[in-house]
Amino acid sequence: MSSFLMSTRLRLPNGCTIQGNRFILSEEIEKNIININGDDLVITNIIEKGGNSYILLLSKISEDIVDSVPSLVMKICKFYYYENTRLKRFNYEIAVLTDCKKKNIQNIIEIFDSGEVIIKKRPSSKSPLREFSYKYYLMEYAEQDLTNLIENKRLELIDKIELCITITKAFIKLHSLKYFHRDIKSDNILFCNGNLKIGDLGLAAHQDEEKSIDIENEKIGPYGWLSPEVMNKVLTEKKKLEFSFDCKIDFKSDIFQLGKMFWYVFQSNLPIGNLHESDFEIKDNELFVLINNMLKYSKQNRPELLDIERVLLSIHAKHSIPK
Numbered sequence: 001m002s003s004f005l006m007s008t009r010l011r012l013p014n015g016c017t018i019q020g021n022r023f024i025l026s027e028e029i030e031k032n033i034i035n036i037n038g039d040d041l042v043i044t045n046i047i048e049k050g051g052n053s054y055i056l057l058l059s060k061i062s063e064d065i066v067d068s069v070p071s072l073v074m075k076i077c078k079f080y081y082y083e084n085t086r087l088k089r090f091n092y093e094i095a096v097l098t099d100c101k102k103k104n105i106q107n108i109i110e111i112f113d114s115g116e117v118i119i120k121k122r123p124s125s126k127s128p129l130r131e132f133s134y135k136y137y138l139m140e141y142a143e144q145d146l147t148n149l150i151e152n153k154r155l156e157l158i159d160k161i162e163l164c165i166t167i168t169k170a171f172i173k174l175h176s177l178k179y180f181h182r183d184i185k186s187d188n189i190l191f192c193n194g195n196l197k198i199g200d201l202g203l204a205a206h207q208d209e210e211k212s213i214d215i216e217n218e219k220i221g222p223y224g225w226l227s228p229e230v231m232n233k234v235l236t237e238k239k240k241l242e243f244s245f246d247c248k249i250d251f252k253s254d255i256f257q258l259g260k261m262f263w264y265v266f267q268s269n270l271p272i273g274n275l276h277e278s279d280f281e282i283k284d285n286e287l288f289v290l291i292n293n294m295l296k297y298s299k300q301n302r303p304e305l306l307d308i309e310r311v312l313l314s315i316h317a318k319h320s321i322p323k
Helices: 085-102 146-152 157-176 228-236 251-267 285-294 305-320
Strands: 005-011 017-019 022-024 033-036 039-049 053-062 072-077 111-122 130-139 189-192 195-198
Touching: 005 033, 033 053, 072 085, 072 111, 085 111, 085 130, 146 189, 146 251, 157 195, 157 251, 157 305, 228 251, 251 285, 251 305, 285 305
Parallel strands: 005 111, 017 111
Antiparallel strands: 017 022, 033 039, 039 053, 053 072, 072 130, 111 130, 189 195
């Protein structure tokens, strides 16, 4: 889909309904067809992305033959009350993706369209079907994420290093626009036609934003990948305690999560607790020191992204030398 339209109003076909909180598709293909920008697309699958959104996979159909590979993805926010924090974040995600697209940031998942979609919903088993308006956006289809890649393909060490370099370059671009992601995990690193893309910017924030969407003591980000600042926010923010702690989630919080990501890339698990070099399966002191520094408790002791890129390039050059 090459066009870029904003604030489009769509209506899902009658075969697609929400029953309680479950999204239901009709067993008849023709009842799952939606026309978008003149193209007939079949909703072939529904993926519940966490507790905040539905992911609809859309495939082209020609002469009753449905393409096996989806051509678009529709992400729908489950919440339709405008004062809802999660809806505000969904709208902000659209704004961030749009800004990245306008500024031609290639390693961010591409948005094509956004607006409101009308869906028939039965709030409870005894309720009649009623029409509700939900926010949505259309984005490119990703054939897999980093989790799928690591679990299903045995990568050589040099490939893992190159993967970390590509991820670092992508976040350098995102940070250059003064956005920090705050939700970095392997599920949110996507591959579209083989190209690495950062996805799911629903928790992103901007350095210069005066008013935050965040709620006091809110957990920002995924369990297992949380930075110390997030846990400080959850446990101590604006509480009258003996000590005060850094509760600001920013660029250096992304560095911490990227440290976890790199560890995951190299050995398929996540680092927890006090790390020793013997815990790291890759016998490369320079690489261990880099990741360990990214995982420092204090932000001030974590490296900058450009320094991370420089060290990774040095490690890559070392392992590229024929033995």
